Each structure stands twice: as structure tokens, then as C-alpha cells.
Amino acid sequence: MSTQKNPVEMLMQWAKERPSTPWLFQPVNGAWKSYTWAEAESQVRSMATALKSLGFPAGTAIAISGRNTAHWFFADLAISMAGYVSVGLYPKQSVDAVKYILNHCEAKVVFIGPMPDADDFAKGLPAGILKIGFPYADLGIACDHQWDDLVKKSEPFSGYTPPDPKQLATLVYTSGTTGNPKGVMITGENMAFATMGLMKTMPAVGTEKFFSYLPLAHMFERGALELASIYLGAQVYFNENIEKLAEQLKEVAPTRFFGVPLVYSRIQGGVLRKLPQEKLERLLKIPLLSSFIKKKIKTGAGLQNVRYMFVGAAPMPMPLMKWFEKLGLTVLQGYGMTENSIYATANLPKANRFGSVGRAMPGADMRISEEGEIQYKHAGVMAGYYKEPEKTVETFTADGWLRTGDKGRVDAEGYLYITGRVKDIFKTLKGKYVAPAPIEGSLARNTDIDQMCFVGTGLTQPIMTVTLTPEAQKKSRGDVEAGLIADMKVVNETLEPHEEIAKCLILKESWTIDNGMMTPTMKVKRNEVEKRFLPLIEKHAQNRDKIGWE
Template structure:
């Protein structure tokens, strides 16, 4: 294993070598403030002293929440310097989840950043948790605040030592069912995965720039952006408001851009609002102007210098990948999970097979089990779930391989494909089993659909529940309905009779974190969809004529 320094050692190294180089860039009310490596290290060291002065001991847990910002990073670095365990909390997490995580992790203090509905979040924290407000407008008033603590405490002279296999941070999986599980991440886990990134995705000579906007409570943003920025190094720019993503992306022009399928479908929609598809096709068909148009669109998006554009968390429909490819943007799919430090496989520039999730990393130790499950064994794998030996035992095979729960296969060229979930199948009332993921993947060719979920438990034949994207909701229903029926017929022609979709239900509301139909990492909560719509679907089964039902 590479003997890389741990993250805070790396921070101090950067601060000593390049103290005046810019590192973090934070917008506040539209005005940008930059922090150098020296300033970030100084503030983190002072906050580490403040946490120790509060009586926190090495191994204590500290929560960090709020929208992504420079002080989220600094708070996490302060925890690392003080020997504390940083625990990210989603700002839109349900109160029940906040209450559970705070108690399960034993959180002693929590950094509170800008967030919606702060009152509900703070109300779910145990009264004894010390609240520390990050220095941003609109942050809820707390007993302590960042700037005062920084001013009152001297920088911590020496980081608290901890072993490579001790708990560095806890990342609670958002979970589609049950309580979140606390995934243990160690310094050894981080050292292994960072070494792999440096090997396979080395920094560009001109310098790396990131845009941080995906949730920092999630393993991907915490690892691929926060941690990787220390080692590449990379300058990190933050998003002040989600609505400002297009403008901020165009201004930052990141060298690496990461997104989930929903982001790419909305980026596509934004372009098509300004430039209709027919016009794009016409311009790209003219040899003299096609190259200019591609460059102009890429620059307008802010992806003109992005050499690595990655989509993860869920399958990105092939038509969207091919649409971006026509513009000269290769959106690369990768694969990983919190439990293996998001380290399994990745398509790379020049080594991209559309539809796959890339070739396994050379040291990912990946295998396909007899039942088709993807399993891996490498030093980035978590030691287990915090305070949950039973779930930890279920996570690993008898010979020590991590069970991903995903089914897949590796083709003759060495590329990995996901074909579904090991347990995510349902049985219809006909007694037949159906695997929903491949069917949903086929339906992804319909660009009007934003999210979908195939259900069939308690039904004689599967039905597809879906939500439309914002642009599709503005179109005539007859047009959308015709497209959905055409897609359904096309997909059904590839399926066994018991798998065929018999009806489509278009929901009246978008699926969001707030209405519990999506996890904070933008995964569909299948059990919530089934719970919410099963009674309606049961009633609709008797209607043989209607193929598309509109909820409203």
C-alpha cells in the first residue's frame, strides 16, 4: 500500500510548501472569497484547539451539516487534526434520521451551515450536542460560532496521532429502507483509494479545478472532491444555491466534473431550451460549423476544459450519453459504493464502453459470484458498520469478500455491466419473479421521463410509475402519452410475457428528498413508491383500456 500521509498531514504539507496559493473559493451573496492553503490550515488548527478546549476527546464524534461550503471542509479538517470522528449529515435529512445518527454515533458537537428548515434539523439534535454556527448569512443562531472560536483559540501545534486503522470518519448511508448504517472509513482506506486515483487519473499540468455541489455527507463528494483536492492538488469552488448551478459551472470551468443522472438530464434540458434539437442536428451536420458549435456549447456549459466528466449513483440512459457525445463530451460511468470507498470500476477517456460501468481498477480485487453478485476485496473496503456486528457479518462472505448487492457480468473486453440487484426482485400474483432494473434501463430511452420505478408486488402484471421532467410537463398530454406508449411497446417486445409493462402511471408531483421518494443521494426509494401507489395500482388493474394513467 502507498505510504501517503493522512488527509490532515497532507493539508499541513500543502500549507507549509505553498501557503499563499489559493485553495477554496466561496461565494457569499454572489461575491467570491478565496482561502489560501495557509489560511485553511490556520483556521482548521484553531478550530481543532477550540474543540479540544470544549472537552472533546480523541474518538468522539462531531457532526457537520449544511450546504457545501469552504468551512465544511475546514470543520472536517479540524476534526482530523483533533483526533475526532467527522460525521456528515445531509441538510435535508429527515428528523428521524438525524435523531438516530446523533444517538448512534454519539455526536458531541455539530457544525451547522446554511440549510433549509434548520429549525426542524436542530430540533432533532439532542439538547446536549454543542452547536457551532458556520460564518454564513442566514445560518441558525447557535451557542457557539466559528469566527469567535477561531479568534479565541491558538492553532493546534501538533495533530493528534491516530493509527491508520482507527476510525477516521463515519459515513451514514442514506438507505432506501430502515435506519441509516454508519460505514467506518479509516485513514488506511483513504490512502489506498487516493493512491489509485493518483495512478489512474493523474492531475493535468495546468492545474485542477473542482466544483463542489453534490452532498458532502456522501462518500463520493467527500472522497473524490474533498480528499482528492488535497493530494492532486485542486482548487475547489463551491455552489451557493442549487438554482445557480448553470451559471456557476460556466464560470468555474472545472477540469473534472461529477454528477448524477438527474444533473445531466437537466443540463441537456437547459441546452434544448436555448437551442432546439432540430437546429442542433442541422448545425452539427455542416462540416464547416460543426466544430465551432461543439466548442461554443461546451464553453457555454463550462465543460470546455473538463477532461474527466463522470456520472454515478444510478444508470445514465444511453440516449443521454450519446447526445453529449455528439457535442464532444464523453460522460463516463463509474461504479462504487460507500462500503468500498467508491472504488470498483470506472470508464476513462479513450477506454470508454457506453452502457458499461468501466473496467475494474487493477487492484479492486473484483469477482462475480455464482449468483451473479459483484464482490470485491481490497484495502479500501470498510472494516464494517459502526456498532453493528450483525450487519457487518452480512456484508462480507466467509472468505472476506465484500458483498455489493449488485448483480453484473464482465464482458470479453473486461468491462463491467450491472444487471440488477441481488435482492431487488419482486414476485407478481402470477408467482413469477421480475427484476426491475434492466427493464427500467430499457425505458430510459424516453427523454421525457425524469424518474421511474417498476412495481409488481401484489399485482398480476408489472406497472411502471414515473415522473416527468420539467420540460415534458409543459407539453400536451397527448404528445407525451403517445411517446410513453410507443416506448412501452418497444420495451415489451424484448421481455418475457410475465415481465411486460401493462400500464404506466404518471405521478402529479416530482420525486424529491422532501416527499421521501428520493434519498439524499438521489436514488429512488422503491419501497416508498410501492407503499404510496400500490392501492391505486390495484384499482387500475381492472381497467384494461387505459394504458397511461395521470394521477391528477
């Protein structure tokens, strides 16, 4: 048995050692409501009693919905304290996915949090599931019980016995770019191993302050933020809604910031709206002004206190990384997947190599197979897929290594470079295979591109479908086309003839979670892009123009 404390025990420890120290900061009507460690423990203990009183057997699945809130954390810990298994649901998850997940894990209870799509979400709820409403005004779903009422009438849970670390702690459903979501079984041991490794490589310096806005249903936010805050004793501020992200990020000024490439390009866009690139470059060349400008930009974005800035979920374009670097902000790229508790590789402030996803984390045994696939074997690797033994077997090698489905190479110093997806490779009509990821990464040199997806199934020559940044949409078509043609020429010179980009097809509408073009973790659904734009792609494939417009 492990001697490492689990998250519930850590909460109890902080409540004893720092009862009146604030831990969580929840925005309510423009003001921050704080919860101390002792208040958090009290909420968690009473809710654990309330859940136990419902009479469900140990190990029952209990779901948590809505955007990130203090009560998301409380519910997760109360579920664990009561001996149940938590299941996170994404905001803006499709009705079919909600229905599938809740039926698949046989959830008996769902915590209802504030969300932008309450009407759709309600359609996915199975008949008979108990709904417990978090204490927020804008839920939009009628609930069987209210959080505050249950907490008020329930005695604090006592006599907590830590479970076996190898026991199932949470089910994390992968957002899935294809097919039904898969329930990744994460044990207490998986979480403890990954969190301990994170603390070793990134120890706390003074009071750490986090800003929580990426979905808690995803293992990244759960591990790097929720669990890290519990183990490090760090403060957490929650984003009220996505429209307030820039404003609240500035207000909070966290010591660690995590984002996906899209968030970083939005921060860049916000800066360039006030200070155009040409003017910025001019000012940064003036020695006396340069440090003042950098400081002003960092403070304006809320990034002046950041010690670690991480990007994940998708590769970040090199020009964007270099743009932040010029401002004295190093964006560190990491790599991991739900199946290995997001514990794989990371660049660190004193060990950072642009273009790579860093070196293996402590104890994260990694190898590259003969086919070039990245594989892992360590204590953070999942127990398997829930109720899917065949898929579990497929995901592991005969000697027990986790197949990531990603291809990569490791340099002489141990830095890992992702070179594509094993399954993303497509075949053109020439019968030749093309790996899209590296080509997309190369064309990301063009700063007018917001999102892109390289497609070629059923085509003689592949086409790059792109959407433009808000700034690029204001430019003349001629300027946009000239930039894209020049960058395509540079990229094509490095490619085999069958891989070359035949043209860029510029699409009007941005790809979002709402319109089904992105997963809740902001990955582009390649199959959706191909399916939705196939007639347009085929039509444009018939002419020789280098640029096509929707």
C-alpha cells in the same frame, strides 16, 4: 505502518510549499472569497485546539451539517487533527434520520452550516449537543459558539501525531432506501488507498479546478472532490445554492465534473430550451457550423474545460449519454458504494464502453458470485458497520469479500455491467420474479421520462410509474402517449411475458428529497413509490389502457 501521508499531513505540506496559493473559493453575496493553503491550515489548527479544549476523549464523534462550504472542509480536517471522528449530515435529511444518526454515534458537537431546512434540522438535535456555527449569515439556528470567535481565541494546534491508518477516521451514514441509516466505518487506510488509486488513474494536469455541489456527507463527494483536491492540490469552488448551479457552473468552468443522471438531464433541458432538438440536429450536420455550435453549447454550460465528466449513483440513460457524446462531451459512468469507499470500477477517456460501469480500478479485486452478485476485497473496503456486528457479518462472505447487493456480469475485456439489485427483485401475483433495473434502463430510451420506478408486488403484471421532464409536460397528452406506447412495445419485445410492462402510469409530482421520494443521494425509494401510490396503481391495474394519468 503506511508511509502514505494522510489528509491533515497533505494540508500541512501544501501550506509549507504553496502558502499563498488559493485552494478554496467560497461564494459570499455573489463574490468569491478565496482561502490559501496557509489560511486554511491556520483555520484548521486553531479549530483543532478549540475542539481539544472541550475535553472530549479521543475518538469522540463530531458532526458536520449544512451545504458544501469551505468550512465543511476545515471542520473535517480540524476534527481529524484533534483526534476525533467526523460524521457528515445531509442537507434536507429527515428529522428522524438526524435524530437517529446523532444519537447512534453519540455525537457531542455539531457544526452548523447554512442549510435550506434549518427549522426541521433543529428538531432533530439531541438535548445537550454543543452547536458551533459556521461564519455564514443564514444559519437559522442559535449556536453555543461561533467559528470565528473560537478560531480567534485559540492557539494554533501543534505537535500533531498522525494516527494509525487502521484507526476509524470518519463515519459515513448510508442514506438508506429502507430502514435506519447504517454508519459505515471508514479508516485512514481506506481513504488513502482509494485516493491513491484515483490519482493513479486520473492524475492532475496543470491546476485542476473542481465545482462542489453534491452532498459532502456522501462518500462520493468526499473522496472524488474533498480528498482528491487535498492530494492533487486542486482548487475547489463551492456552489452557493442549488438555484445558482447552472450560473455558477458556467462561471467556474471546472476541469472535472461529477453528477448524477438527474443533473445531466437538467443540463440537457437547459440547452434544448434555447435550441430545440430538431434544430440542434440540423445544425450539427453542417460541417462549418457543427464545431462552432458544440463550442458554444459547452461554454454556455461551463463544460468547455472538462477533462473528466463522471456520472454515478444511478444508471444514466443511454440516449442521454449519446446526446452529450454528439456534442463532444463523453460522460463516463463509474460504480462504487460507501462500503468500498466508492472504489470499484470506472470508465476512463481511453477505456470507455457505453452501457458498462467500466473496468476495475487499480487494486480493486472484484469477483461475481455464483448467484451473480458483485463482490469486492481490497484496502478501501470498510471496517464494518458502527455498533452493528450482525449486519457487518451479513455484509461479508465467509472468505471476507464485501457483498454489494448488486448483480452484474463482466465481458471478455473486463467491463462490468450492472444487471440489477439482489434485493430489488419483486414477485408478481403470477409467482414469477422480476428484476426492475434493466427494464427501467431499457425504457430510458424515451426522453420524455424524467424519473421512473417499475413496480409489481401484488400485481398480476408490472406497471412502470413515471414522472415527465419539464419539456414533456408542455407537450400534448397524445404525443407523450404515442411515444411511450411505441417505446414500451420495443422494450416488451425483449422481455419474458411475466416481465412485460403492462402500462405506464404518469404521476403529476416530481420525486424529490423534500417529498421523501428520493434519498439525499438522489436514488428513488422504490418502497416509498409503492407505498404512496399503491391505491392509484391498483386502480389503474384493473383497466387495459396502455397509459394511465394521475
